[in-house]
Amino acid sequence: MLKPIDILNRFKLSEKLNLILLIIILIVIGINGLVLSQVLQKNAEREVASNAAMLIETMGAVRDYTSNQVNPELAPRLETEEQFLPQTVPGYSAREVFENLRKREQYSEFFYKEATLNPTNLRDKADKFESTIVEQFRQKPNLKELSGFRSFAGGDIFYVARPIPVSQQSCLRCHSTPEAAPKSQLTTYGRDNGFNWKLNEIVGAKIVSVPSSKVLADARRLQLLVIGILAVGFLIALVILNLFLRFSIIKPIMDMAQWSKQVSTGNMHAEFEHPAKDEIGILSNSVNRLK
């Protein structure tokens, strides 16, 4: 059986040094890359998730504002005016505020939807994926939030979803039966959609989607940069160590070999000089004395 030391012994000093250093460098860079990718990926995910969480909280706050302040103010006009006032609707105000936010370029790829199984406005109809989220909220009333990544052709997104319960009796004015709803609502939205909701029933989910591809790509770029800097640093160290090995150890040893060859063939005048006070200097003093 060939032992590692036997293999090492076949190589020259500089080859041994480089081999050992290369193995160490590869191990260090490999471990670094793994740890770094975990940490940066987690950080990027946390950043995306905290963006989404803040937005969904904000939308909840806009809904509350409309329910508590705008709706009571405008509700009387719903009875008298022909035209329905969507400004009285919490979901409408949340969507409008979000659309305004989306006009700013850095938020143009953010999305907000009140995905609903039986919506008043068909635009809010939950698609297949969103329906499975709403169904999960309906089956588990204690579930307060769902989140995750979703891939699209345009790039990955991170979504956060929260249930929408029919939380107040006042919701039922417009969402219980067409007979109870303001007439102007029926003119605008018809009698077929968004009715028969029950108090405390979960009818849909607020879903905020934020783009995640860019944040994750930034994290990967940072990881490559750090590993690149590390590799360049190691490379410089490797070159310096090789130069040092050559001039401080290998060259004096080769000179000494040359010298001992001359002495062994009878040239007793040959002197071996090595001015440095290192171990090779000590050795050269000894061999000169030996001669």
Ligand code: HEC
């Ligand atoms: C004044 C009538 C009215 C009241 C009160 C009202 N809604 Fe609505 N709701 C509507 C209308 C009309 C829409 C469709 C608005 C639009 O076009 O975006 C709507 C939309 C929604 C949506 C989006 C899905 C859909 O149906 O299009 C949800 C969810 C919703 N309402 C839940 C609630 C909850 C919960 C409450 C009580 C806190 C409430 N609504 C109170 C009339 C009302």
